[in-house]
Amino acid sequence: MSSEKILVIGGAGYVGSHFVRYALHEGLEVSVADNLSTGHRSALRGTAFFQFDLTGSDALLQHLSRNRYAAIFHFAASCLVGESVEKPDLYYRNNLIAAYNMLEAMRATNHDRVIFSSTCAVYGAPQRLPLTEDHPKQPISPYGRTKLAIEWMLEDYHRAYEIRSASLRYFNAAGCEPQDGLGEDHRPETHLIPNVVRYALRLTNDLVIFGDDYPTPDGTCIRDYIHVTDLAEAHIKAMAKMDHNPLIRMNLGTGAGLSNLEIVSAVSRVSGVKLSPKMGPRRPGDPPELVADPSLAFRELDWKPSRSNIEEIVRQALQWFSEHPSGYPD
Ligand SMILES: NC(=O)c1ccc[n+]([C@@H]2O[C@H](COP(=O)([O-])OP(=O)(O)OC[C@H]3O[C@@H](n4cnc5c(N)ncnc54)[C@H](O)[C@@H]3O)[C@@H](O)[C@H]2O)c1
Known part of the structure; x- marks a missing residue:
């Protein structure tokens, strides 16, 4: 390049x-x-x-x-x-x-x-x-x-x-690149993975899953990470x-979906911490499932996601929040 x-x-x-x-x-x-x-x-x-x-x-x-x-x-x-x-x-x-x-x-x-x-x-x-x-x-x-x-x-x-x-x-x-000091730090954070990871690290007291009565195998929303x-x-x-x-x-996207509860299990597995989220009501406007067909990008860009393994993503978030419990300094 x-x-x-x-x-x-x-x-x-x-x-x-x-x-x-x-x-x-x-x-x-x-x-x-x-x-x-x-x-x-x-x-x-x-x-x-x-x-x-x-x-x-x-x-x-x-x-x-x-x-x-x-x-x-x-x-x-x-x-x-x-x-x-x-x-x-x-x-x-x-x-x-x-x-x-x-x-x-x-x-x-x-x-x-x-x-x-x-x-x-x-x-x-x-x-x-x-x-x-x-x-x-x-x-x-x-x-x-x-x-x-x-x-x-x-x-x-x-x-x-x-x-x-x-x-x-x-x-x-x-995901993030903690070895280079980069993480996910939205305020407020509405994304599931950083919120579950912060809960596992006891940086927050509450973890709420929005809806467990969706027409999906475990009742929680499915997303493509x-x-x-x-x-x-x-x-x-x-x-x-x-x-x-x-x-x-x-x-x-990757073309594969993971449910909210599968994300909680992945964080539990990788961190070794047993997690018990609360079940809350559905959030308005949250569709049960959003998964990409990424074949156009695969074909046209000659690209495939090679870093989107969920356990690796969770490991990175755990590392970043362990090293930056309050997020970025500015
Ligand atoms: N994070 C996701 O999962 C996701 C998913 C789909 C699309 N997107 C899109 O990707 C983009 C980046 O998302 P993100 O999660 O990094 O958000 P972010 O809030 O972390 O980043 C947005 C950046 O834009 C800057 N910014 C906002 N308004 C500005 C303005 N008027 N002038 C100059 N700078 C301004 C902010 O300071 C911030 O640095 C957004 O356009 C978002 O809609 C994100």
């Missing part, structure tokens, strides 16, 4: 910081832009850092006028499904308006490649499984709707202005693929 220059917006966040680590290993020259609203300054090392907010229309435009990038990676977003139902204004502003600002700044400065963090939430409640890319898109939360609207914006900007894009629809991002470094690898491959395919939209 050449020493191309890339800009990573949202690179101080969970997925973004792991992508930055991987891109640096690949020999890319990385700059990060982030407003640090949910990201962590201490998750970044070895990159230029620019602190600005994408919802301001001018900062990125000024930056792109002075710097030239081979591609822009857009991880920045608000991404809590429940919060998006209560405060849709925040989501339309921080996701949709911010993406519009980015595309306009790219257009004005002749930057023509963007890799966008999309989500399986664009599909809504599955009508069939596993989810293929042509499944109907009926997102059920403002979060999912803003992500789908950005995908549409990217299609239209390609047709009209020849901006190339890859919309990568992640399933559940998981993909390692963040597998996601990172797919992003680099998607950037290369854009030379030949200017409009990429694909799932990034």
Whole structure:
């Protein structure tokens, strides 16, 4: 891989910081832009850092006028499904308006490649499984709707202005790289694995599983967990693929699902701690099962997740939280 220059917006966040680590290993020259609203300054090392907010229309435009990038990676977003139902204004502003600002700044400065963090939430409640890319898109939360609207914006900007894009629809991002000081530290944390691991380490007193009466074998929700470094690898491959395919939209998952109780068992097995979660009511808008058909990405990107083993993911989370019980310092 050449020493191309890339800009990573949202690179101080969970997925973004792991992508930055991987891109640096690949020999890319990385700059990060982030407003640090949910990201962590201490998750970044070895990159230029620019602190600005994408919802301001001018900062990125000024930056792109002075710097030239081979591609822009857009991880920045608000991404809590429940919060998006209560405060849709925040989501339309921080996701949709911010993406519009980015595309306009790219257009004005002749930057023509963007890799966008999309989500399986664009599909809504599955009508069939596993989810293929042509499944109907009926997102059920403002979060999912803003992500789908950005995908549409990217299609239209390609047709009209020849901006190339890859919309990568992640399933559940998981895992970390504790040997390089990188972990998962969302506040609040709504993801299952870090919450179960924190409970096993007695960093939190409560563990609630939301619903055990779903039509699944053990009654709890099933999700497809993909390692963040597998996601990172797919992003680099998607950037290369854009030379030949200017409009990429694909799932990034493993194709296999694990139930919430299977995650609890895995943490129990790896940590050696017996865990007894409480059973709570269902969370509104949680489909029983979300599992990717990742065959398009396997074929088109010549990519396969090689790091998404659940026990390894749990081991990494246990190591990171043991070493950083309060998360990142800043
Ligand atoms: N984590 C997952 O399981 C998952 C699944 C599907 C999709 N995604 C998508 O992946 C992306 C990254 O998710 P994450 O879990 O790393 O989230 P995160 O909150 O850890 O990271 C988002 C980063 O973007 C920054 N940011 C937010 N708004 C900004 C703005 N207006 N200007 C500049 N910077 C801004 C934050 O400070 C943070 O560093 C998001 O777009 C999310 O929707 C994540």
